[in-house]
Amino acid sequence: MFRGPKAAEHYIGRSFKVTMKKNLSYFSLRRKKDTRDGILFLIPAILFFLIFVGIPMLMAFGLMFHSYNLLTPPKWNGLANIRRLLIDPQFLKTLGNTFKFFIILTPIHCILALGLAYIVSEVKNNTLRSVYRSLIYFPTIVTTASVAIVWVYMFATDTGFINYFLRRTGVGNVPWMTDPVMIYVTIAIFSAWKFIGTTFLYYFVGLQNIPAAYHEAAHIDGAGRFRIFFKITLPLLSPTIFFVFVTNMIGVFQIFDEPYFIAGNNPAARSLALHIYQNAFDNIRIGYASVLAVIMFIIIMIITAVQFTFQKRWVNYDYE
Numbered sequence: 001m002f003r004g005p006k007a008a009e010h011y012i013g014r015s016f017k018v019t020m021k022k023n024l025s026y027f028s029l030r031r032k033k034d035t036r037d038g039i040l041f042l043i044p045a046i047l048f049f050l051i052f053v054g055i056p057m058l059m060a061f062g063l064m065f066h067s068y069n070l071l072t073p074p075k076w077n078g079l080a081n082i083r084r085l086l087i088d089p090q091f092l093k094t095l096g097n098t099f100k101f102f103i104i105l106t107p108i109h110c111i112l113a114l115g116l117a118y119i120v121s122e123v124k125n126n127t128l129r130s131v132y133r134s135l136i137y138f139p140t141i142v143t144t145a146s147v148a149i150v151w152v153y154m155f156a157t158d159t160g161f162i163n164y165f166l167r168r169t170g171v172g173n174v175p176w177m178t179d180p181v182m183i184y185v186t187i188a189i190f191s192a193w194k195f196i197g198t199t200f201l202y203y204f205v206g207l208q209n210i211p212a213a214y215h216e217a218a219h220i221d222g223a224g225r226f227r228i229f230f231k232i233t234l235p236l237l238s239p240t241i242f243f244v245f246v247t248n249m250i251g252v253f254q255i256f257d258e259p260y261f262i263a264g265n266n267p268a269a270r271s272l273a274l275h276i277y278q279n280a281f282d283n284i285r286i287g288y289a290s291v292l293a294v295i296m297f298i299i300i301m302i303i304t305a306v307q308f309t310f311q312k313r314w315v316n317y318d319y320e
Contacts, residue, residue, distance in 0.1 A: 117203030148261030206240030
């Protein structure tokens, strides 16, 4: 039996060790439980990815060396599809159109959505802020096909009401969907209205997650709104900006709905994704369409890898 200070020190030390052991055991069990729950939540998404993305992707890599028309079994044709790619004049045209979409749409989505998110986040009234947020996000939940049909009627050269009002003002008809330049303007307006809500929501959440202490300290130091935005808000929002840019870049390179529904057969706005669709399902050349799909995949992977390489220079993940 221990007595005196040494006995107390021995008892406290033993009690501390027992407590720490219990805490470590608790945290270990909690970590295992969280890991198990996380895996269970991920299983549906993983299965969806494997069935609808992973397996078709592997099949595309295999079919690019085959001749396949959906009616007969695939036949090995070696590099014939790749040789067809080298002499296909539409490939470079559609690839160039896709890069045009990238140059036009990516800044519109990334910059305009940021401005809207910042303006809405500065609204003090919670009810008004919720209304604005809902109005901006609402177009994204409407089906693209239905909106595109209305859009085509709106911007029709002779019968659209947009040109009707332009004629009344003396401007005259504008070939929104037939002119090689104006078709990009039409698609840009449509894409901004229809899809900017998702990007806006990413930015809005990112702005809400920035600690208010940074802005309060800047206000105390006498910094103005303009300086706070560029010196504090943007650097702390850089992870969200990076995510938005990468996802928008991938989405633009896969652009299909706008050229298909709005541009129609206008070759000036035919994207690479639409070219893949036409070869696969209009011309029934699955093997050649697989080559085009693999090319698109490689381009997106290269650009994404470049973005991840250079993001260390400007993305700030440290809020502390």
